[in-house]
Amino acid sequence: MNALADEATRLLQSAARDAREAAHVLSVAPRPQKDAALLAAAAALRARIAEVLEANAQDLAAATGLTPAFRDRLALTPARVEAMAKGIEEVAALPDPVGRVLAEWTRPNGLVMRRVAQPIGVVGMIYESRPNVTADAGALCLKAGSAVILRGGSESLRSALAIHACMAQGLREAGLPDACVSVAPTADRGFVAAMLRAAGLIDLIVPRGGKGLVTRVMEEARVPVLAHAEGLCHSYVHAAADHAMARSLVANAKMRRTGVCGATETLLIDAAIAPALLPAIVADLRALGCDFRADERARAVCPDLPAATEEDFRTEWLDAILSVKVVEGVDDALDHIRRYGSEHTEAIVTQDEAAARRFLDRLGSAVGMWNASTQFCDGGEFGFGAEIGIATGRLHARGPVGLEQLCTYRYQVLGTGQTRP
Amino acid sequence: MNALADEATRLLQSAARDAREAAHVLSVAPRPQKDAALLAAAAALRARIAEVLEANAQDLAAATGLTPAFRDRLALTPARVEAMAKGIEEVAALPDPVGRVLAEWTRPNGLVMRRVAQPIGVVGMIYESRPNVTADAGALCLKAGSAVILRGGSESLRSALAIHACMAQGLREAGLPDACVSVAPTADRGFVAAMLRAAGLIDLIVPRGGKGLVTRVMEEARVPVLAHAEGLCHSYVHAAADHAMARSLVANAKMRRTGVCGATETLLIDAAIAPALLPAIVADLRALGCDFRADERARAVCPDLPAATEEDFRTEWLDAILSVKVVEGVDDALDHIRRYGSEHTEAIVTQDEAAARRFLDRLGSAVGMWNASTQFCDGGEFGFGAEIGIATGRLHARGPVGLEQLCTYRYQVLGTGQTRP
Numbered sequence: 025m026n027a028l029a030d031e032a033t034r035l036l037q038s039a040a041r042d043a044r045e046a047a048h049v050l051s052v053a054p055r056p057q058k059d060a061a062l063l064a065a066a067a068a069l070r071a072r073i074a075e076v077l078e079a080n081a082q083d084l085a086a087a088t089g090l091t092p093a094f095r096d097r098l099a100l101t102p103a104r105v106e107a108m109a110k111g112i113e114e115v116a117a118l119p120d121p122v123g124r125v126l127a128e129w130t131r132p133n134g135l136v137m138r139r140v141a142q143p144i145g146v147v148g149m150i151y152e153s154r155p156n157v158t159a160d161a162g163a164l165c166l167k168a169g170s171a172v173i174l175r176g177g178s179e180s181l182r183s184a185l186a187i188h189a190c191m192a193q194g195l196r197e198a199g200l201p202d203a204c205v206s207v208a209p210t211a212d213r214g215f216v217a218a219m220l221r222a223a224g225l226i227d228l229i230v231p232r233g234g235k236g237l238v239t240r241v242m243e244e245a246r247v248p249v250l251a252h253a254e255g256l257c258h259s260y261v262h263a264a265a266d267h268a269m270a271r272s273l274v275a276n277a278k279m280r281r282t283g284v285c286g287a288t289e290t291l292l293i294d295a296a297i298a299p300a301l302l303p304a305i306v307a308d309l310r311a312l313g314c315d316f317r318a319d320e321r322a323r324a325v326c327p328d329l330p331a332a333t334e335e336d337f338r339t340e341w342l343d344a345i346l347s348v349k350v351v352e353g354v355d356d357a358l359d360h361i362r363r364y365g366s367e368h369t370e371a372i373v374t375q376d377e378a379a380a381r382r383f384l385d386r387l388g389s390a391v392g393m394w395n396a397s398t399q400f401c402d403g404g405e406f407g408f409g410a411e412i413g414i415a416t417g418r419l420h421a422r423g424p425v426g427l428e429q430l431c432t433y434r435y436q437v438l439g440t441g442q443t444r445p
Numbered sequence: 446m447n448a449l450a451d452e453a454t455r456l457l458q459s460a461a462r463d464a465r466e467a468a469h470v471l472s473v474a475p476r477p478q479k480d481a482a483l484l485a486a487a488a489a490l491r492a493r494i495a496e497v498l499e500a501n502a503q504d505l506a507a508a509t510g511l512t513p514a515f516r517d518r519l520a521l522t523p524a525r526v527e528a529m530a531k532g533i534e535e536v537a538a539l540p541d542p543v544g545r546v547l548a549e550w551t552r553p554n555g556l557v558m559r560r561v562a563q564p565i566g567v568v569g570m571i572y573e574s575r576p577n578v579t580a581d582a583g584a585l586c587l588k589a590g591s592a593v594i595l596r597g598g599s600e601s602l603r604s605a606l607a608i609h610a611c612m613a614q615g616l617r618e619a620g621l622p623d624a625c626v627s628v629a630p631t632a633d634r635g636f637v638a639a640m641l642r643a644a645g646l647i648d649l650i651v652p653r654g655g656k657g658l659v660t661r662v663m664e665e666a667r668v669p670v671l672a673h674a675e676g677l678c679h680s681y682v683h684a685a686a687d688h689a690m691a692r693s694l695v696a697n698a699k700m701r702r703t704g705v706c707g708a709t710e711t712l713l714i715d716a717a718i719a720p721a722l723l724p725a726i727v728a729d730l731r732a733l734g735c736d737f738r739a740d741e742r743a744r745a746v747c748p749d750l751p752a753a754t755e756e757d758f759r760t761e762w763l764d765a766i767l768s769v770k771v772v773e774g775v776d777d778a779l780d781h782i783r784r785y786g787s788e789h790t791e792a793i794v795t796q797d798e799a800a801a802r803r804f805l806d807r808l809g810s811a812v813g814m815w816n817a818s819t820q821f822c823d824g825g826e827f828g829f830g831a832e833i834g835i836a837t838g839r840l841h842a843r844g845p846v847g848l849e850q851l852c853t854y855r856y857q858v859l860g861t862g863q864t865r866p
Contacts, residue, residue: 400858
């Protein structure tokens with residue numbers, strides 16, 4: 025066991041050192057070179073699709089005793105490989121986030137201060153057995169000028185290695201080091217533990233997966249982490265909501281896709297509007313197949329709703345279930361969100377601008393929305409083109425993490441011989 | 446011992462919960478209220494100066510066996526108390542960093558996306574026995590809308606509590622909760638350990654002090670940290686440097702103050718210019734009392750310089766000693782900085798713009814300077830008004846950490862009923 029752990033640590037340290045050297049080259053690579061690598065990787069994925077599907081078939085054959093949902097996430101099809109290739113091409117088409125001048129000002133002594141976007145360095149990506157993340161995260165980090173070490177679920181290792189071979193081919197064709205994008209060379213879980221301890225070797229860890237995975241990474245990591253452990257999102261229907269808009273927004277926020285982190289899990293509705301509006305919202309959602317967990321006041325309006333426990337309001341359902349609570353205005357809604365929420369995304373539905381302002385200004389969450397569906401919390405919908413994840417921590421980046429958020433900055437100070445008095 | 450550690454943890458958790466409640470109030474406090482608290486705190490410091498000096502005298506009396514430098518840092522004088530009061534007033538005069546719209550754009554579906562500056566929440570400040578940090582850090586966090594828990598060196602606890610009493614008086618007079626600024630209620634070192642483990646209770650740790658303190662915090666913290674462990678800064682004199690400018694910049698960068706983190710510790714000088722320029726630089730610095738550690742090639746030019754060991758180039762002298770190395774151009778200088786530097790601040794001296802560009806674009810450090818003294822790496826000199834520290838990590842903030850860097854952001858998404866397709 026110790027020998028295994030030592031071996032995993034040795035493998036990680038070796039991979040991280042190679043990644044650091046590669047990151048040094050990649051950090052100053054011009055945009056055309058990075059884009060050439062991405063386009064060549066997409067072409068390689070298409071050309072080597074048989075290889076990729078064969079590796080995936082082996083993964084699927086070896087993965088016994090898994091749930092159908094798990095197998096579905098693991099499985100590749102020609103259409104899914106094509107989607108990966110297209111995704112890589114879309115990243116190539118995005119603007120280069122590196123080198124942007126974020127701010128510039130001149131001091132009274134003539135010094136010009138310039139804040140410039142810069143790659144983070146070496147990123148460690150830890151995810152479950154979703155082969156497409158190998159391509160998505162590899163492409164985003166490459167474009168952002170950072171090397172990435174990808175560690176997907178062990179059940180998908182053959183698929184990840186086959187997809188990685190295409191990325192590596194793209195890198196080589198563009199004259200960039202292979203180690204810009206690397207896949208963990210072992211399925212040993214000690215490798216993940218070694219990544220989490222690799223302060224100084226890895227600059228940022230991005231975990232992507234279920235709450236268990238992300239929470240474990242957050243608790244154990246000695247390296248900065250960008251992530252969200254859960255998306256317990258709220259839609260709050262204020263007394264001054266437009267009824268039709270509220271019905272349409274809640275239905276979309278809950279039921280468009282129930283398994284995404286931006287899906288609404290709890291409906292808060294003002295007491296003043298609940299009798300007139302809640303029955304219609306419930307009917308809309310029921311027609312879409314949604315079940316409910318409602319507090320006493322909501323059940324006073326809709327007596328056939330199942331009763332909610334305290335724990336239900338702490339539950340990220342990720343399913344066709346909605347917790348429902350009647351509240352007494354904006355501050356009461358904010359109190360509930362503060363106590364039960366996950367600082368991910370919350371929406372207010374109202375025609376009252378002052379109420380919306382108060383809600384948005386006092387909300388601590390990464391994303392607050394006014395008259396919009398919480399399901400818009402997504403890098404693509406924000407206009408970032410693609411995202412590597414969504415962050416709910418307080419530092420560096422919050423909300424969707426796209427190319428800009430995958431960068432850090434440095435200062436360039438331009439003088440003419442100034443000395444400090 | 447375990448009972449003591451448990452008690453320290455209990456005290457920290459209680460302080461952190463109070464700080465979280467206070468942060469909630471402070472995060473939405475309007476600027477005039479925050480400024481009123483700061484101005485009242487400065488007035489209280491002046492009014493209660495006798496109390497503060499008496500507490501400091503008790504700290505000094507209890508602190509036996511300390512070095513003169515340590516006692517000097519610990520000691521307060523009327524002038525130093527006045528400087529603290531003035532510093533707090535200067536923070537009050539700075540713009541409010543909270544609520545600034547950092548970016549705003551509209552999506553094709555009409556959603557308006559707005560990125561808004563927001564307080565971080567609860568900050569933990571860990572520092573050595575410098576009473577002024579209590580006032581400086583307390584004022585900066587307050588203005589930035591975050592609650593702060595201050596844990597200074599145990600030798601300065603009475604001074605810190607006396608200064609804190611003035612800050613608390615200012616908060617009360619402005620109608621803000623006392624717990625916006627709190628001082629660790631115990632000198633027990635277990636309190637620091639509890640702060641470092643307080644993920645979820647404390648959002649950011651800022652350590653300020655020597656390399657030992659900062660390194661320990663970085664290694665043990667489970668909470669994000671903004672800091673620099675050392676400032677091993679380089680000044681690089683390029684072949685195309687103006688001789689007079691190079692002499693003046695190197696003398697300032699090394700000798701203006703040798704104990705600050707932005708002081709140059711290593712001089713890199715191009716082989717092409719060393720014979721003509723290095724003797725003059727050495728003579729200038731010698732006249733200011735500087736000693737040297739030089740590599741073989743530098744000693745070939747100036748034979749009376751003491752020989753450097755490999756370790757000397759890894760040493761942050763914080764003293765009147767300069768490591769000297771002859772290099773072969775920009776890339777060689779960058780290689781040395783990459784291998785031996787601390788990613789803090791490095792300068793190039795040259796009249797060749799292409800060389801300067803190459804140096805600045807390929808430098809990974811938080812701050813790169815062209816024809817300016819490395820001692821300009823300071824929040825005040827950057828125009829930030831004041832700084833809580835300097836960061837050399839890769840995430841969130843790099844270089845001087847002022848009010849803007851003490852903030853995070855959130856998104857406000859303004860819709861008109863959009864649902865996601």
